[in-house]
Amino acid sequence: MRRHGGWDDALAGVVARRGELVGYASLLVGERWAAQDLVREAIIRTFSRPRAWHDAEVALVAVRGQIMARFVRARRGPMIARATSRLRGVDGEPPAGTATEGPASAITGALWMLDRRQRACVVLRDVDRKSTADIARTVGMGADAVARALDQADTVLAAELSRDLRGAP
Amino acid sequence: MNPDLGRLMDAVVAEERATFDFEHPADDAVLYSRVISPLRRARRLAPVAVLGVLLALAVPGLALIGLAGTGATTAPAAPSVAASSSAGSSAVGDPEAVAGEAGWTVAGLVIDPRGAATPLADSVGPVVEEPVACGALEAFGRLVGRADGTAPVHLGAFVSSGGGANDVHVRSFATAGIAAEYVGELWRIARRCADEMGGWGVAMTVARVDAAGLPGDGVAVAIPVPFTEDAWRLQVYVDGASAIAVVSDPTAADRALSITRDWAAGGLR
Numbered sequence: 001m002r003r004h005g006g007w008d009d010a011l012a013g014v015v016a017r018r019g020e021l022v023g024y025a026s027l028l029v030g031e032r033w034a035a036q037d038l039v040r041e042a043i044i045r046t047f048s049r050p051r052a053w054h055d056a057e058v059a060l061v062a063v064r065g066q067i068m069a070r071f072v073r074a075r076r077g078p079m080i081a082r083a084t085s086r087l088r089g090v091d092g093e094p095p096a097g098t099a100t101e102g103p104a105s106a107i108t109g110a111l112w113m114l115d116r117r118q119r120a121c122v123v124l125r126d127v128d129r130k131s132t133a134d135i136a137r138t139v140g141m142g143a144d145a146v147a148r149a150l151d152q153a154d155t156v157l158a159a160e161l162s163r164d165l166r167g168a169p
Numbered sequence: 170m171n172p173d174l175g176r177l178m179d180a181v182v183a184e185e186r187a188t189f190d191f192e193h194p195a196d197d198a199v200l201y202s203r204v205i206s207p208l209r210r211a212r213r214l215a216p217v218a219v220l221g222v223l224l225a226l227a228v229p230g231l232a233l234i235g236l237a238g239t240g241a242t243t244a245p246a247a248p249s250v251a252a253s254s255s256a257g258s259s260a261v262g263d264p265e266a267v268a269g270e271a272g273w274t275v276a277g278l279v280i281d282p283r284g285a286a287t288p289l290a291d292s293v294g295p296v297v298e299e300p301v302a303c304g305a306l307e308a309f310g311r312l313v314g315r316a317d318g319t320a321p322v323h324l325g326a327f328v329s330s331g332g333g334a335n336d337v338h339v340r341s342f343a344t345a346g347i348a349a350e351y352v353g354e355l356w357r358i359a360r361r362c363a364d365e366m367g368g369w370g371v372a373m374t375v376a377r378v379d380a381a382g383l384p385g386d387g388v389a390v391a392i393p394v395p396f397t398e399d400a401w402r403l404q405v406y407v408d409g410a411s412a413i414a415v416v417s418d419p420t421a422a423d424r425a426l427s428i429t430r431d432w433a434a435g436g437l438r
Contacts, residue, residue, distance in 0.1 A: 011205065012198035019189035023182030032185065043201060048208035049291040051420070052332040105184070107177040126175035127182070137393070140370040157174060 006054050011047050013056025014063055018043075021063060027123050028071045030112050042066035064128070065138075072120050072139050110160035118153040121146055268432040275327055275335075275427050284326030286310070286336035286416040292401045293392050293419070303362040306390060309355045310338070310403045310416040317343040321414075327428070333421025337428060338414045348407040352388055355405055359390045366392065378406050380426055383433055385409070394419045408433055 014021075018039055025035035025042075046063045053059045111119050117139055124135045132150075136143045273280045286292075289307045308314055312321035319342055326334040342348040359375040366373045371393060378387030385408030391400040399419035406413050406429045413432050415425035 007209075008198070008202050011201055012196070015198040015201050016196070018193070018197075019186035020182065022189045023185030026185050027178055027181060032188075035185070036189075044205055044208065047201075047205045049287070050209050051287055051291070105181055107174075107181055122174065123178065127178050129175075136370045137372065138370070140368065142370065154174075161177075 006052060007047060010053035010056045010059040011043075014043060014046075014059050017056075017060060021060075021067065024064060024123075024127065025067050025071075026108060027111060027127065028067070028119060030108050038067055038070060039063075041070060045070070068120060068124065068138060072116065106161060110157050113156050113160050114153050117141065118149045118156075121149045122153045122157070125150060268428075268434070273324075273431070275431055276422070276424055278327040278329060278335075278424070280325045280337065281328050282323075282325035284328040284334050284336065285323075286326060286334045286418050289392075289401055293394050302358050302365060303392070305358050306355075306362060306392075306403055307416075309358070309405055310336070310414050312338045312340040312351075312405070312412055312414045315342070315347060315351050315354075317347050319343055327421075327424055329421055331420055333418040334416075335418075335421055335424045335428060336416040339432070340412045340414075342407075342410045342412060345407075345409045348410050348412050349386065351412065352386055352405060352407050355388045355390075359388060362390075362392075378404060378426075378429075380406075380430065383408070383430065385433070387429075389425070404429065406433075 018036075021039045021042070022032065022035045025038040026032055029035050029038055042063045043066075045066050046059060047053065111122065114122065120139050121135050121141075124130045124138060125132075130138070132143050132146050135141075136146045139146070141149070271280075271282070289304070289310075311323070319340060321338045321340040324337040324339060326336040328334045342351065356375070363373040363375050373393065374389075374391045376389050378385075378389050380387075383406070385406055387404060387406030390403040392402075393400045397419065401419050402415075402417040402423050402425065404415045404417075404425035413429055415428050417423045417425055
């Protein structure tokens with residue numbers, strides 16, 4: 001029986017739902033392999049803090065927060081980078097060519113046309129269902145700037161998605 | 170919210186989840202645990218005092234009050250056990266113990282000399298890693314710095330059953346003037362941190378300690394934890410040359426005022 005003060009049970013719950021987290025991360029980074037890497041890092045960051053985790057649902061929210069935080073501010077310390085690389089073998093290395101496979105669907109392709117903060121704002125609004133104030137706090141922008149970013153993003157997404165539906169290049 | 174976009178993105182998440190789950194049927198939790206366990210152990214045992222010195226060296230403003238000097242190095246060794254115990258403290262209360270003594274009890278919690286708050290960056294997340302002024306707040310939480318021949322003392326922490334800690338340090342500065350300057354420097358650095366955090370959209374609060382009946386002066390700081398209603402909190406209070414600092418974990422009820430009142434009412438100085 002594993003005994004780590006309870007955190008490993010929450011970890012098991014989160015690891016079992018990696019697919020959901022990879023789906024969430026893929027909206028941000030487009031490619032599946034990059035999304036898996038982001039999820040691995042977020043799980044490690046979340047659970048390597050010496051705090052108690054009693055509830056997998058709570059930990060899952062924290063991991064999603066880490067995914068967004070790491071996406072908005074792409075920075076990684078050497079300790080986390082080493083740990084993340086150790087786990088790459090768990091999910092397998094990307095086969096040749098996948099690093100440039102690009103977005104997997106029309107919506108991820110459309111999201112790819114946005115800049116990082118616009119993309120983060122859209123995902124926070126439409127997937128996490130967060131208010132403008134919460135989005136502003138998360139991505140580190142003012143509420144007005146978030147509103148503008150969302151307006152611009154909606155314009156770009158509408159154009160991209162309608163072009164995709166018409167089958168135009 | 171755009172319901173069409175939301176629906177499309179939910180569908181992407183579901184599709185990616187199905188693909189991933191199909192390709193990864195194994196339970197990899199043990200592998201993750203093997204990688205994470207040493208990291209948790211390393212962070213629990215990390216000498217917080219050394220971290221504080223590094224943080225202080227990174228902040229030019231702290232050089233003014235000598236946080237990088239003997240104050241930090243002469244402080245007692247930092248506790249080696251973080252407040253991560255799910256069982257809370259096992260310390261035994263003593264109803265006759267005054268503030269600072271073994272058995273000191275506040276709000277039903279007994280001070281645990283081995284208890285400690287979780288480091289700021291671990292509590293709040295990466296958002297505080299960049300503004301250098303914010304990192305210095307931890308040093309104030311341990312009352313290190315300002316070389317005046319005195320040193321802070323770590324009394325321990327009041328650790329709740331959920332693991333959240335109210336971590337307590339005290340110090341008797343050489344003079345009341347030095348103590349007042351120390352609080353003034355905290356105020357300036359906390360304001361700088363708040364300005365920088367504001368640039369990241371984090372609404373941090375910095376306020377004078379508002380406690381009726383307490384004759385001294387102090388500063389209270391709260392840094393919200395993203396995605397939660399919780400906050401990392403620091404309160405430093407001085408009365409004459411005596412100072413007390415309380416750092417409250419985001420997961421802990423904020424007992425700083427109760428602790429400070431107890432201490433001001435006649436605890437060990």
